[in-house]
Amino acid sequence: xxxxxxxxxxxxxxxxxxxxxxxxxxxxxxxxxxxxxxxxxxxxxxxxxxxxxxxxxxxxxxxxxxxxxxxxxxxxxxxxxxxxxxxxxxxxxxxxxxxxxxxxxxxxxxxxxxxxxxxxxxxxxxxxxxxxxxxxxxxxxxxxxxxxxxxxxxxxxxxxxxxxxxxxxxxxxxxxxxxxxxxxxxxxxxxxxxxxxxxxxxxxxxxxxxxxxxxxxxxxxxxxxxxxxxxxxxxxxxxxxxxxxxxxxxxxxxxxxxxxxxxxxxxxxxxxxxxxxxxxxxxxxxxxxxxxxxxxxxxxxxxxx
Numbered sequence: 001x002x003x004x005x006x007x008x009x010x011x012x013x014x015x016x017x018x019x020x021x022x023x024x025x026x027x028x029x030x031x032x033x034x035x036x037x038x039x040x041x042x043x044x045x046x047x048x049x050x051x052x053x054x055x056x057x058x059x060x061x062x063x064x065x066x067x068x069x070x071x072x073x074x075x076x077x078x079x080x081x082x083x084x085x086x087x088x089x090x091x092x093x094x095x096x097x098x099x100x101x102x103x104x105x106x107x108x109x110x111x112x113x114x115x116x117x118x119x120x121x122x123x124x125x126x127x128x129x130x131x132x133x134x135x136x137x138x139x140x141x142x143x144x145x146x147x148x149x150x151x152x153x154x155x156x157x158x159x160x161x162x163x164x165x166x167x168x169x170x171x172x173x174x175x176x177x178x179x180x181x182x183x184x185x186x187x188x189x190x191x192x193x194x195x196x197x198x199x200x201x202x203x204x205x206x207x208x209x210x211x212x213x214x215x216x217x218x219x220x221x222x223x224x225x226x227x228x229x230x231x232x233x234x235x236x237x238x239x240x241x242x243x244x245x246x247x248x249x250x251x252x253x254x255x256x257x258x259x260x261x262x263x264x265x266x267x268x269x270x271x272x273x274x275x276x277x278x279x280x281x282x283x284x285x286x287x288x289x290x291x292x293x294x295x296x297x298x299x300x301x302x303x304x305x
Contacts, residue, residue: 001193001200002029004039004051007139009158009226009238010075010248011052011185012211018229023207024200034137035112043068049193050204054078054116055183055260055282056267062281063273067191069284072205073252074212076259076298077175077245078184079117080160081108082145083152089172099173100124107131109150111138114272116263120179121154123266142166156184157244161237175245181259181298184245186252194284205291209250216248216297249297252285256298 001023005013017030031048033039036057042048044066052074061068083103090099108125110117113134122132133150135141141153145167152172153163163169175182187208194201214222223238232238257279267273 001026001050001197002031002048004031004033004042004048004053006033006035006039006052006185007158007230008052008078008156008185009223009230009241010078010215012074012208012215013052014226014229015211015214015222016207018225020207024203026197026200035115037112037114038136040064040066040114043188043190049197050187050189050201052185053188054185056116056119056263056272057114058186058188059260059263059267059277059282060114060272062277063275068188069191069194070186070188070252070260070282071194071201071284072187072208072250072288073183073256073298074186074208074248074250075184075245076181076247076249076256077179078156079120079154079178079182080157080171080175080244081121081152081154081173081178082160082163082169083172084145084168085170087152087172089170090174090177096124096173096177100128100130103130103152104128105130106151107133107149108152108154109133109135109141109144110154111141112136116182116184117154117156119263119266119270119272120182122270124178142169145169154178156241158237158241160244161240165237171244179259181255183256183260187250191284198287202287202291205250205287209288209291212248212250212297215242216246219246247298249292250288251292251296251298252283252288253296253298255296257283
């Protein structure tokens with residue numbers, strides 16, 4: 001089974017990769033990708049069977065004719081904006097438009113075109129005179145901030161933690177304000193694999209669900225495992241990333257699906273889609289509904305003490 005993953009430290013992939021060599025008696029060929037759009041190319045070529053990926057790239061892939069389905073959630077509100085201390089941050093008295101207007105005539109760095117961060121920031125910027133610069137590797141954004149190549153960065157909570165350390169940046173728009181309940185990532189699979197290896201997929205999703213629970217219930221322990229998988233000396237980076245947006249769950253509730261569908265007109269306006277997709281074209285919720293039978297946990301995150 002060929003599974004694609006990102007280096008995003010709060011994805012369950014890192015913990016599963018560290019703890020499990022086999023699932024359902026089958027070994028996993030883990031393949032690291034830089035971004036979701038790059039992963040779509042891997043799906044298209046048949047190089048991967050299942051992937052941890054944001055929903056906009058999945059929709060773009062389906063639009064291109066790739067037979068994909070999102071079969072589980074994982075996290076919501078995983079996009080954050082950072083900049084240096086000289087810029088004002090979002091508050092209840094300053095809305096997003098006021099914050100974004102600080103960057104007129106400036107440059108915002110974001111991962112590759114078509115990823116969820118790219119779509120969100122382009123929607124927020126709208127017609128303002130702000131340059132969006134895309135990076136093939138999201139890890140380059142903190143260094144671009146440090147060098148003054150860009151004036152702000154948009155990406156994952158992990159990017160925000162790295163940027164704070166490397167470029168002394170701060171969060172100026174938190175995840176819940178950029179796009180409420182946005183589908184940060186989910187588990188997507190080629191439809192033929194979903195049909196051919198249904199027992200494997202079911203067991204995999206059970207493991208994924210258990211790890212989502214671990215992140216919420218035992219964040220310190222889980223952050224140590226994820227950190228070890230990435231070769232980090234301690235778990236503070238992971239723990240700080242967990243804190244920024246602690247909304248982890250494997251379910252696909254109505255709110256997750258509806259938030260995903262709100263991206264459709266934006267993807268069309270940006271030229272990423274040319275067809276009308278519906279929920280049934282994007283999601284197959286049958287297995288996760290049998291595995292995650294209680295209420296979604298996205299709006300009930302843990303609190304770190």
